[in-house]
C-alpha cells in the first residue's frame with residue numbers, strides 16, 4: 001500500500017490585516033504566521049496522517065523555510081528522501097494577507113525551488129512503484145507529464161491552479177479531481193451554476209477515465225468511466241471553521257482509499273469524511289484527521 005505525491009512544497013506566510021491593500025497601497029499588518037503549504041505537500045501530509053507508505057517528490061531551497069517544510073512533512077509521516085535541497089533558489093513561498101473579520105485574502109506565490117523540479121527528479125522508484133500517484137499543477141508541466149508517463153499505478157491529477165494542459169496528459173490520468181470551477185475551465189465552458197447532471201456531462205466530455213468533482217459543502221460528484229451513472233456523495237455535516245486545503249485533504253484521503261483497495265465510490269466516501277473533518281480547525285493542515293477519526297464518523 002503506497003502513495004507518492006509529485007508536487008509543490010511551499011511555506012505560507014499569512015499576514016493578518018484590518019483590510020486588504022488596493023493597488024499601490026501599503027497597509028500595516030497585525031501579525032505574521034508561517035504555516036506549511038503547497039498543494040503537493042498538503043496532499044502528502046493528509047495522506048501520511050491517514051496511513052503508511054507515503055512519499056513526497058519535490059524541491060525546497062537550502063534555507064530555513066526548507067528545513068521547516070521537511071520537518072513538517074516528516075512530522076506527518078511522509079518520507080522526504082526525494083525532496084531535494086536546491087542551491088541558489090529559495091523554498092516556494094505564498095504570501096497571503098488575510099482580512100480580519102471577513103477572512104478574505106489575496107495570494108501571491110513565488111514558486112522558487114518548485115520551478116526546478118525536473119523530469120529526471122521523477123524518474124525514481126517511488127513514482128514507478130506507487131499504488132497511487134498524486135499530481136497537481138504547481139510544478140513545471142513537463143515534470144507532471146513525465147511523472148504521469150513513469151507511473152506504474154493509478155494516476156490521480158488535481159488540475160490546479162488551472163493551466164492549459166499539454167497534449168496527451170489527460171489520457172495518462174486515471175482519476176481527475178477538479179473542483180467545479182476547474183472543471184468548467186478545463187471543459188472550456190462558460191462560468192455559471194450547473195446541476196450535477198450538467199457537471200457530469202462536462203466531465204464526460206473531457207475523455208478521462210473517471211472524474212471526481214469536489215463541490216465544497218455539497219460534497220463530491222463521482223463520474224465513472226463509460227456509461228455508468230454519476231453519483232453525488234453528500235458532504236458530511238460539520239461545523240466548518242476554515243475550508244482552506246479541504247480539497248488537498250480530500251485528494252490525499254482519496255489516494256489512501258484507493259491504495260487500500262477501495263473502489264472509486266468507496267474511496268470518495270472516505271475522502272468526503274476526511275475532508276469534512278479537516279475543515280473543523282484552522283489552516284490547510286491544522287485539523288488533518290487520522291484514519292481512526294475518519295472511520296469513527298463513517299461507522
Ligand code: ATP
Pocket residue numbers: 179180213214215216217218219220235236237238240243244245246247248250271272273275276279
Ligand atoms: P481548497 O482549494 O480550499 O482546498 P477546493 O475548492 O479544492 O478547496 P472543495 O470542493 O471546496 O475543494 O472541498 C473539497 C471537499 O471538502 C468537498 O468535496 C467536501 O467533501 C469537503 N468540504 C469542503 N467544504 C466543506 C464543508 N463546509 N463541510 C463539509 N465538507 C466540506
